Amino acid sequence: MITAAPRFGLLLALELAADRSEGSAERRAALIELFEAEGRALVRLARIFTDDNNAAEDLVQEAFIRFYRSMSGIHDLSKSAAYLRSIVLNLCRDHNRRGLMSLRHLQTSIDDFLADRPDDLVVRNEQQAEVIDALLALSVRQRECLVLRYYSDMSEAEIAETLGISPNSVKTHCRRGMESLRRSLVEGP
16 A cells, blocks of 8 residues: 555554454445545645644544444445545544644645645745735635645536535635735735
């Protein structure tokens, strides 16, 4: 199993090894394939909404474990990636609500994430900081829609499925979020 970091995937591997129920071999194989395809992207997504990489990895592992435990009740496995993104976003919300992280510290998380990527080692300039500040000032739903749309490059339908809202709501949140960003960045505070 390919992992994003040494710790990432350990709990999931333990969960898979412990499951000896009927049909578990097929479920394990499907989950491992999904883990290898989506795991790293989900950690990056969770990292945007949490304060550190360890928290993001833990939340994604928890999402995979929850998904695995409920796989027998899922009828359309083609929607597995969207279902996992939804679980990750819900876990991030819960994580934030419990006070384990503050969105005020999101800037540090973004700085750490950008520094990890070789093509982003260039120091962010003042305009980038203004955009991030303006993004943090948006409502949670607007920020989620914009991050999924422009960072994760998801379609409106994929975002709607991930967040459990209608495609029209996604359009509305994206439009209002972009208008707020435009006002904030062009007109200033």
